[in-house]
Amino acid sequence: MTNSIKEFKKDEGGASVELSGDKLILEIRRQRMSAALMAKRTAEGQRLVETPQAGRILADIIEEDNVDGFISAIEWQIDDPSVIFNFLGPSNNSLLHIAVAVGKDDILGLLLDNVSDKIAAQNDWGDTPFHIAAKTGKSRAVEMLISRARDLRNVEILRMKNKHGNTALHEAVINCHIDVVRLLLEEDVDSVYLKNKAEKSPLYLALDTSNYDIFGTLFSLELKPSKIQGLPPVHGVIVRRDYGLLDKILNKNMELLKMTDSKGGNVLHLAAFQNDFQVFRLLQSEIPYFARQRDSNGDLPIHIASKMGHVKLIKKLHPESNLLNKQEQTILHVAAKYGRASAVEYILRHPEWMWINDKDGDGNTAFHLAAINSQPAALIMLMRDKRIDSSILNQEHFTAFDIALNCIEKEQTLRKIFAFTLLRGASSISSADRIILNPEARDKTFPIFITFPTFSENEKLPKVDQLRDDINTRLVVATLVTTVTFAAGFAVPGGFNGSDTASKHYRGMATMLDKRMFQAFAVCNTIAMFCSMTSVVGLALAHRIDAHLANIACWRATVMLSIALPTMSAAFLTGVILTVGKLPWLATTILILGYVFLLIITGASLSVFFPPFMQYFPFFWSHLRPIRPLLSWFILFLIYFLGVETCISDDSKEDKTASKTSASPPLDGGGKD
Numbered sequence: 001m002t003n004s005i006k007e008f009k010k011d012e013g014g015a016s017v018e019l020s021g022d023k024l025i026l027e028i029r030r031q032r033m034s035a036a037l038m039a040k041r042t043a044e045g046q047r048l049v050e051t052p053q054a055g056r057i058l059a060d061i062i063e064e065d066n067v068d069g070f071i072s073a074i075e076w077q078i079d080d081p082s083v084i085f086n087f088l089g090p091s092n093n094s095l096l097h098i099a100v101a102v103g104k105d106d107i108l109g110l111l112l113d114n115v116s117d118k119i120a121a122q123n124d125w126g127d128t129p130f131h132i133a134a135k136t137g138k139s140r141a142v143e144m145l146i147s148r149a150r151d152l153r154n155v156e157i158l159r160m161k162n163k164h165g166n167t168a169l170h171e172a173v174i175n176c177h178i179d180v181v182r183l184l185l186e187e188d189v190d191s192v193y194l195k196n197k198a199e200k201s202p203l204y205l206a207l208d209t210s211n212y213d214i215f216g217t218l219f220s221l222e223l224k225p226s227k228i229q230g231l232p233p234v235h236g237v238i239v240r241r242d243y244g245l246l247d248k249i250l251n252k253n254m255e256l257l258k259m260t261d262s263k264g265g266n267v268l269h270l271a272a273f274q275n276d277f278q279v280f281r282l283l284q285s286e287i288p289y290f291a292r293q294r295d296s297n298g299d300l301p302i303h304i305a306s307k308m309g310h311v312k313l314i315k316k317l318h319p320e321s322n323l324l325n326k327q328e329q330t331i332l333h334v335a336a337k338y339g340r341a342s343a344v345e346y347i348l349r350h351p352e353w354m355w356i357n358d359k360d361g362d363g364n365t366a367f368h369l370a371a372i373n374s375q376p377a378a379l380i381m382l383m384r385d386k387r388i389d390s391s392i393l394n395q396e397h398f399t400a401f402d403i404a405l406n407c408i409e410k411e412q413t414l415r416k417i418f419a420f421t422l423l424r425g426a427s428s429i430s431s432a433d434r435i436i437l438n439p440e441a442r443d444k445t446f447p448i449f450i451t452f453p454t455f456s457e458n459e460k461l462p463k464v465d466q467l468r469d470d471i472n473t474r475l476v477v478a479t480l481v482t483t484v485t486f487a488a489g490f491a492v493p494g495g496f497n498g499s500d501t502a503s504k505h506y507r508g509m510a511t512m513l514d515k516r517m518f519q520a521f522a523v524c525n526t527i528a529m530f531c532s533m534t535s536v537v538g539l540a541l542a543h544r545i546d547a548h549l550a551n552i553a554c555w556r557a558t559v560m561l562s563i564a565l566p567t568m569s570a571a572f573l574t575g576v577i578l579t580v581g582k583l584p585w586l587a588t589t590i591l592i593l594g595y596v597f598l599l600i601i602t603g604a605s606l607s608v609f610f611p612p613f614m615q616y617f618p619f620f621w622s623h624l625r626p627i628r629p630l631l632s633w634f635i636l637f638l639i640y641f642l643g644v645e646t647c648i649s650d651d652s653k654e655d656k657t658a659s660k661t662s663a664s665p666p667l668d669g670g671g672k673d
Contacts (some may be wrong), residue, residue, distance in 0.1 A: 069581050072492040078244070090137035091124045100132045100141045108141055112148045119148055120158065126162030134184070137177035142168075146187050159189045165196030166457040173202045175381035178213045186216070192218060197229030207240055225259045236271050243278055243414075250282060257286070266293050268301035272317070276312040292319040298326020306331035308345075309340030314347070328361040329369075336366035336382065341636070348385045363395035371400035374407060376418035378638055380632045383422060390423075415644050471542050471554050474561060477536040481564050485529035488571065491517065493578040512578060521574040526567035535560040558636060562605035569594075569601050601642070612666060 022370075048607035088094060093101075096118050099108040113120070121127055149157050159167055169191045172180040181202075185192065195201050204212045205225070226230075234256045237246045249256050261267050268290040271279035280287065291301055302321045305313035314331060324330060332355060334342035344366075347353060357365050367388055370378040384387050390400060398406075404420040408666040494512040512518040540549040573594035580586045 014644055018409075023196050035234070036123035040387075046505040051375045065537050078478065093123045094118050094121045094129075096129045096330065097123055097132055100129045100138060100145075101136060103136070103138055103141070105144065106142050108144060110146060116152060118150050119145060119152070120160065122160070122162070126164075127164075128160050128168070130158060130160070130168040131166070131171050132169040134177065134180050135175055137172075137175060137178070137180055139179040139183060142180050142183050145184065150187070157182060159191055159194060161194075161196070165198070167191055167194055167196075169202045170196055170200075170205060173205045173209065173214060173218075176211045176214060178211070180216065181214060181217055185221070189221060190227070192221065193229055201228055201230050201233070203228065204236050207233065207236045207242070207245075213556055215248075219245075219256075221258060223253055225255050228259065232261055233255075234259055234267060235261055235270055237275070237278055238267060238276065241276065243276070243282060247278070247282055256295075257290075258285070258317075260293075260295075263297065264293075264295035264302075265292050266291075266295075266301070269295055269299070269304050270473075272301040272305040272310065272313050273308055275305075275308065275313060277312060277316070280313065280316055287317070291317050292323070292478070294326070300325065300616070302331055303329075303334050305526070306334040306340065306343050309335065309338070309343045311342055314343060315642075321496060324360075328359075330355045330358060330366075332356065333358075333360050333364070333369055334364045334368040336378045337373055338373060339370070339378045341381050343378035344378050344381040348381065354582050355384065357392060357494065358391050359392075359394070359659050363393075364490050365394075367400045368398075368403060371403040371407075371419060371423060374404070374413075374416045374419040376415065376422055376644065377636060379419055379422045380635055384628065384632055406419050418635070418639065419642060424624035438630065466546060467550060467554070468543075471539050471550065474554065474557060475539040476538065478532045478539060478557070478564070479559050481561070481568055482529060484538055485525050485532060485564075485568055485571070488525050493521065493575045515578065517574050517578050517581075521578065524567045524571035524574065528564045528571060530562035531560045531567070535564065564599065565605050566602040569598050575597060 030163060057338075089098060095112055096108070096115070099111055105505075120128055127135075129143055133145060146158075158169070161167055163170075166174070169181065183420070192202050203218055209647040234246070234249060239251065253383075257267055261270070267279065267283065268287070270276075283290065294300055299307075300317075300321045300323055301588075302314060302317040302323075303325050305317060325334070327333075329337075332344065332347045332353070333345060348356065357367075359365055360369075364372065367379075367382050367390060369375075370382060383390075393399060403424045404416070408416045408420045450604050454543055492512075493511050494510060497509050497511055510518065510642045535557040538553050538560070542553040542557070545553065550581075573590070576594075577587050580590065
């Protein structure tokens with residue numbers, strides 16, 4: 001029937017007779033269906049079945065595409081045909097759901113003629129027949145359903161959502177059925193604005209399909225950004241770095257670019273966060289407008305670039321947005337707060353930016369913020385600049401050093417130790433003004449050096465159980481090293497000369513005694529053995545003394561163990577090379593691999609000597625100015641080598657209204673601060 005109708009539309013005459021025949025067949029089927037529904041069956045002379053069984057029979061007939069059998073079953077096998085249309089199959093699918101799913105348009109038409117009230121029925125997943133048709137791409141079924149919904153004057157049925165919050169248009173977009181998308185848009189274009197439970201509208205879902213027909217259809221509409229719910233589509237384009245589609249949107253509908261996310265961020269806020277310079281190139285002419293817009297935190301795009309340390313974008317945005325954020329912070333404040341050393345260094349290289357010692361709304365300079373957030377990498381860059389005034393007080397009458405001191409008194413982490421030590425070198429004494437403003441500060445003391453172990457007045461020694469576990473762990477390691485090195489001393493590479501040796505002076509001596517590699521093996525093995533043995537003795541004594549002395553003994557035993565581990569590794573390396581020396585390529589390979597891992601082991605072991613070095617850093621920084629650049633680069637190397645965290649998470653409250661979007665003011669006259 002469907003093919004005949006299509007031919008009639010094309011030929012407008014040649015298929016008219018055939019079309020009339022189809023119509024006649026359809027009319028006969030409708031009359032039979034109506035008669036069957038109106039007739040109340042009696043049990044006499046008929047094979048009647050119960051309603052659930054009859055429903056299953058009809059469902060099976062629908063799947064077999066036997067429209068005449070479907071009508072016959074209603075005529076002869078069902079006592080009350082009207083009841084059968086309340087049948088629900090697996091997942092609570094109605095007969096309409098089943099007819100749409102299997103693509104039986106003839107049966108669907110008969111069902112719609114008689115049970116159109118079931119057109120909005122939902123199954124267990126919340127899907128209506130519209131959802132099923134959209135998922136499976138049954139465009140003819142969609143046309144029939146839309147026609148029936150139009151007759152019922154119920155346009156809202158197209159906006160019904162399933163349990164995922166998807167409308168039929170969502171499902172059509174997800175499954176890339178362009179014909180269904182067009183049909184649904186022709187009937188209800190405003191459904192393109194609706195969001196699902198994932199905060200995505202059909203516009204946003206189209207970005208994940210990579211189907212340019214769907215892109216073209218959806219984004220060619222005269223869209224109103226203020227109506228779009230959920231995530232802004234243009235932000236999704238930027239996140240996916242689809243510059244071709246972004247360029248089309250820029251040329252087609254500039255209004256979409258004015259949308260903001262739930263925190264008020266525009267397209268440049270997002271591009272600055274992602275360090276996406278290509279977006280700035282595409283929006284070159286619009287940068288002055290977008291660069292002056294603030295998000296809900298009061299940040300401009302340049303503040304986001306500074307927060308992320310994207311120097312190239314800071315340079316791009318600075319001519320257009322040299323402004324403060326809501327906290328009255330410059331980009332130097334933001335870069336220092338978030339530990340972006342490269343951004344701090346770049347900003348300090350520009351003397352025309354005269355806000356090096358400027359205060360924010362809380363009276364904090366960039367130096368204060370780096371101290372508050374314990375940002376050693378940013379502090380290094382600030383300390384190297386002669387214009388930084390380390391004696392400035394904030395509103396709480398604290399210098400940056402005072403802040404670092406307070407932080408380290410509360411908790412001694414590696415990051416805070418770095419920050420305190422650096423500021424100790426920049427400001428060797430607490431502010432004299434602070435002592436005048438707060439006389440009680442005279443009664444307080446602060447640590448001259450940070451050593452390991454060290455404990456503030458309010459900090460307790462490690463618990464006995466924890467200390468015992470530490471001692472036992474180190475004791476096991478030290479004992480193993482002692483055992484291995486002791487055994488290696490009497491099982492040397494190459495073995496010993498036997499009693500049959502010609503010279504009695506060499507009997508019992510090592511066969512490779514004259515080789516330099518063997519001599520290196522012997523020295524390294526001896527050092528490792530005695531250092532580990534010393535560590536064993538110290539740890540054994542730690543069990544018998546008080547907690548404070550035990551903690552010190554444990555740390556000093558760790559120092560000896562940190563010497564034993566690299567030297568034992570070196571002894572192993574030299575011993576193996578001795579035994580494979582006849583094969584040069586193998587010896588060379590082992591030597592290179594050994595050097596690499598020996599360097600790693602040595603670096604990790606020598607980290608225990610880091611605290612003593614940090615004790616004398618303030619002296620080196622204050623009195624040996626010529627080597628400051630060398631010291632600063634060495635500290636930066638330690639920061640990154642030891643994996644010291646150099647950034648913090650945003651301290652603003654998370655905006656939970658992610659579903660809300662807004663359109664910014666028009667370009668003409670907008671964006672001025």
